[in-house]
Amino acid sequence: MDQHSPRGRTAALTLGAIGVVFGDIGTSPLYAFREALAQSAAGGIDATEIVGVLSLALWALILIVTVKYVLFLLRADNNGEGGVLSLMALASRSGTAQRGGLVLLLGAAGAALFYGDAIITPALSVLSAVEGLKTVPGLGGLSLPAIMGMTVVILIALFAVQSRGTASVARVFGPVCVLWFLAIGALGAWHVLDRPGILMAFNPWHAATFLAGHGTAGLFVLGAVFLTVTGAEALTADMGHFGAQPIRIGWFALVFPALVLNYLGQGAFALATLEGATAAGKPFANADWFFLMAPDQLRAPLVVLATLATIIASQAVITGAFSLTQQAIALGLLPRMAIRQTSQHHAGQIYIPLINWLVLIGVLYLVHAFQSSSAMAAAYGIAVTGTMVITTCLAFIVVTRLWKWKLATALALIVPLLAIDLIFFGANILRVSEGGWVPLLVAALVGLVIATWRRGRALVSERTSGDSVPLAAIAAALGRRPPERVEGTAVFLTRETHEAPAALLHNLKHNKVLHAHNVVLTVRTADTPYVAPPERLEMTPLGELFECATLTYGYMDVPDIPADLLGDPRWPKDKGGTSFFIGRNSVGAAKGQGMPFWQDVIFLFLQKNATDPTQFFCIPPGRVVELGSRIEV
Template sequence: MATATNTPRHEQAGSHTHGNVGLAGLMVGAIGVVFGDIGTSPLYTIREAFSPHYGLVADHDTVLGVLSMVFWSLMLVVTLKYVTIIMRADNEGEGGIMALMALAQRSLASGSRSAYLVGILGIFGASLFFGDGVITPAISVLSAVEGLEVVAPQLHDWIIPVTLLVLVSLFATQRYGTAKVGRVFGPITVTWFVVLAVLGVVNILHEPEVLNAINPWWAMRFFYEHSLGGVFILGAVVLAVTGGEAIYTDMGHFGAKPIRYAWYFFVLPALMLNYLGQGALVLEDPTAIRNPFYIGVPEWGRWPMIALATAATVIASQAVITGGFSVARQAMQLGYIPRMEIKHTSSDTIGQIYIPGINWMMMVIVILLVLTFRTSSNLATAYGISVSMTMLIDTLLLAIVARALWPRWRLWVLPLCVVFLVADVAFVIANGAKILQGGWFPVILGIVLFTLLRTWRRGRKLLRDEIQKEGIQLGTFLPGLMLAPPVRVPGTAVFLTADPNVVPHALMHNLKHNKVLHERNVFLTVETLDVPYAHRRLKMEAIGDEFHRVIVRFGFMETPDVPLALMRSCDQGGIYFDPMDTTYFASRETIVAMAKRGMPIWRDRLFAVMHRNAASATGFFRIPGNRLVELGAQVEI
């Protein structure tokens, strides 16, 4: 049985993955990439807790109650659940809900109903997470630029144009890659957290009483005084922990240890000092609740703070965008979304990619969000519902992994999962109250994405089943073919096929129309594993008369390069593939939607549209166009 390790593979092989970068360097890098989302939450969290939507009065007990809930939410959800426990559930060093889903499925019987339900949960959670993820750039940049209104109220009308300019510039520069910009992400974000901490300490010194909020008694008192209605304030408190799942998702870039150390000893203290500082400011001057973050900055420092906050939110948005590229590639590899064009933006780092389709889709959604909601307060009402549901799904998947794979730890992890489940359900209920005020957007977007993912997955299975049903078994076809062999021509023919035991359509069409057979023929199947990186790349089998069956394996974090993998086969004692003497044959199916077959007709038609617009498998596998022959086939589903 597969096991989840304590130490991620990337962390174990740190010298290989990160060169000579030490722990401190990895911590700085992690601060720049991993904590951008959660690090910009102080811009709006406390302000939103006292928005008219919740009807709270900024008096002494209420302020301490809200701050206590923020502190213990950060401790319970982010520190204990994600940073301390879930980051142990690494899939060969990689994290995120899709990696956790693969790990949970591996602990269950293949093809069982439980494994199917886990797959549904994981994909639904990933869809919901994306639904809230596109809100991050909009709310973060908008809340930073809204500082203009605090400094100069007459600049109010410039907030939307400046926000759109920043966001469009950010998405437009993605095609150049993030390597150069990434080098300054760490120092800027470190500066951001240092400034957060300093501002917090300065404001706390005016009202040290606010430090009592660390006592959980104030949170319990808040719930006692507000009874059941007090639960709904968690719809604002959740803003402080959005980004917790992103910490787990980015684990593969730096390893668990640098992320844990950066959170425990730097990011968490800086965030809490700033939250407490904002609370102290509100205790001293309740009118500051209209924007406690910027009002807490000395007047001489507000313009520089707007610039720094904008830079920090751009970095947070960059992390969301690059995370979207990474998750999209995983989903492509695992067969949940159609293949898209992937461009590599670095010759040194294979993980730095750019997916134009994802980039422009996210930009359009983010711009529409800004133009529709117009203020960060309005966006805050839409924020939280999807990510809280994702956190709930993470807890369920964690319980499955802990029960099956952690025999030594499950005695204490499973009871904690019950605690996490109660907290997650409370967050979901609280955010559910915001559905009509804007929370509908990420939920609907998540449902649409889930429908697309499941339709593509189901449609591909139906397509494979139809091809297999009409196909001829290789074991019976080849002996018959060689009884009266066609003319053999020099060179190697590689036929791409999803089923290594069935005669590829491309071979049948080639024999029918060209009436020739190459000197050497290879039936190639590409497999994507449920682990990030494939340890055994190639499997070769000679089946007689210069026919070979080859399986090439890739992990879900890898970019498939079939010609390169085949060229390396010679080093392992396999076939030598001369790039100039190898021709690739692939079939391009045209989907015909049929009623009362497979899926409902609307899903069949949706799959047909998705299939027609998907990038070709050959391009996705990096097969040169001048060495490719594509042959069409029509398939009814």
């Protein structure tokens, strides 16, 4: 098939989506059914419990992934981009300032919870795959230190290669994941044929009666069942890379059937094992159903394939953390960080060193602290369910305010979805003491950073605006009595276009000169993911001495101010070159005002360690002049 034809492009994007978008949810069969069944094992496991747990898993896939994400939320794209922050940007286009504050709060909370997910996914998925070695004949006595050691080596190697980019690795993601889904689907189908009666799990009555008959234990099972849908957020988060149609095709044509067949196969295998144990008069115990389904001679290759699949799932989450951080920086939620492009052809392929190593530290801590995938599973659901609740709330704002749906129609769709999310969230909250505190702690720390950064920047803006002078007044006064002029173009960066930049005032005060051309530049972030280069720069004359310019970037764009300015035909061409004047204030903590002193300390640390604006905006250091003063917050 011609890759340049519409069908060829769709096929290529679908293959890529199978490799990246579905990596996380595709590795859930490694542990999800086992952990859900374990929660009902206190009083012994019987056939109705196996079918009931399986029914819950199937309907979670149908209602949450298929209905909510594939059929509904894939429509809520922001110029092709998805994810909780894209949904936040979409929702913020409508409504009052009060609603805008709520939208910002929801988006920040969703972003904070995602980082909790980002450290759990690699740890849990890779560890669960390596644990499969114990099911290989001859390796049943594999020690815990050996399993831990192999897991740590794989994880360190995975994070160490992030700086090289994912382009070369991504080429094999799709084929490997296609092989993975075909393998797990075939493995499940083989056992379903042995016990076709397992298909009765599609009847939701079995799920409902299981929950009704198990009380609080049923809620714990429900929390573990949610492991079957972890990774569903990736369907919208990676929409910009592949598009909604390839994701839908990949889900319905391969991923959903393979997952359903595998879970049915695990249920059928568990039923057959139960019948065999009962006939032999032996006790029945929960087991690693996924790997035990495979014949002995195929188990070692299955472990290898599972390890590759979990590495791919981890890679998708790590890449998602990079993209989310880039969006958060552009939207003003986090301080600037060094962002490296790893591809000359794909703007979305980036590497953020600080995030990479912080996530690795968190992942290694979890592996060391929990030491088994079963112990870690309790920590997984809270972050994901919390993000899903936030996503549904933002979707309600979008459909009512932006899409103009009638309130009754919106409620008819959103209320059932929100009710399902809240039920799963409540079920997972019950497991806080078992490890669920981990993502909540990570989210709280990230939330504290976001709140401190935004409040600190607001205080800095208040302090500096108190001494501000209207730019129009300065331009008029200098027009009447112009100072000495020198060759070249001066660019003064500022956040507020109507106020004279501090660097301009300091330059006039100390150097008492103006350049031949003077541009007051403001950099804005649009609520769209990308802005085409020809549409970024706007220039407006202000008197005879100044021009006001605005550079607008999308929240997924990597800013490059010199390239966008000097490449524009309207930009002044003179032999003096272009110099960039940047206001660099020294910030100190003021006791008794602003934020509490402990929060001042955090803000000052963030301010000090934020990436230099010249580096963030790709401005050559030799062209930069920094001027400023000391302020206290």
